[in-house]
Amino acid sequence: MKYDFHIHSCLSPCGSDDMTPANIAGMSFLAGLDAIAVCDHNSSLNIEAAAKACSQYGIRYLCGMELCTSEDIHILCYFKDIQVALDFSAHIEENTLKFPNEPSHYGNQNIMDDTDNILGTVDHLLISGCNYSVYEIVDIVHCMGGVCYYAHIDKPSYSVISVLGAIPEDIAVDGVEIFNMANRERLIAEGYITEDTPYMSNSDAHQLEFIGAKEAQMEENHPLLAYLMD
Ligand SMILES: [Zn+2]
Ligand SMILES: [Zn+2]
Numbered sequence: 001m002k003y004d005f006h007i008h009s010c011l012s013p014c015g016s017d018d019m020t021p022a023n024i025a026g027m028s029f030l031a032g033l034d035a036i037a038v039c040d041h042n043s044s045l046n047i048e049a050a051a052k053a054c055s056q057y058g059i060r061y062l063c064g065m066e067l068c069t070s071e072d073i074h075i076l077c078y079f080k081d082i083q084v085a086l087d088f089s090a091h092i093e094e095n096t097l098k099f100p101n102e103p104s105h106y107g108n109q110n111i112m113d114d115t116d117n118i119l120g121t122v123d124h125l126l127i128s129g130c131n132y133s134v135y136e137i138v139d140i141v142h143c144m145g146g147v148c149y150y151a152h153i154d155k156p157s158y159s160v161i162s163v164l165g166a167i168p169e170d171i172a173v174d175g176v177e178i179f180n181m182a183n184r185e186r187l188i189a190e191g192y193i194t195e196d197t198p199y200m201s202n203s204d205a206h207q208l209e210f211i212g213a214k215e216a217q218m219e220e221n222h223p224l225l226a227y228l229m230d
Contacts, residue, residue, distance in 0.1 A: 001218045002034045003033060005062055008039065008206045009038045013103075014041075022116050024036070056114075063085035065089060076177060078149070100125065101124060109121050134168075176198070176200075198224065
């Protein structure tokens, strides 16, 4: 299963305007991916269009979001059901201090359909932290039937290790994303994760050319694959 479960669309201010759901699906097909997830910062408003566009190419879809906690830790949240993911997105929007986006500085935040039409924009900046701590977020996501993976734990910013200096043992996060898989052995040796910690590696693409760049593959029994849309 070739996958890329962390792709930003044009809804993320830092994502290229070319990252429309239709373009992401087309580029994922060209990259030979079997399954993808669009994970925008603090919003899932483009996942419906992305799932629809992917279905045109026979690409499996995972509903997700890259959430920023109140501690500035990025967490990838995934749900099996599109409506639950949208409900979670609405809940996060209600529980975030809203600063206006300045598109000329941060970039556009476009809501799209699956055929490259702009349906609207999100006016508050999506890259600021929500009101929930990592402890609270994991409980909320689990209560809604979803799963949480710490994003890019080997990156020097917005990762659980860079913020807290460790991976807290009392938070039941379901797995980790390792940006550079060459770091996995070191993370195990230093005790951040174990051999048994579910892991994945994604592009975190903000531009079309990086989609599928990790050429990562998952075994069919990876626990995350149970959350793919039917
Ligand atoms: Zn991130
Ligand atoms: Zn990201």
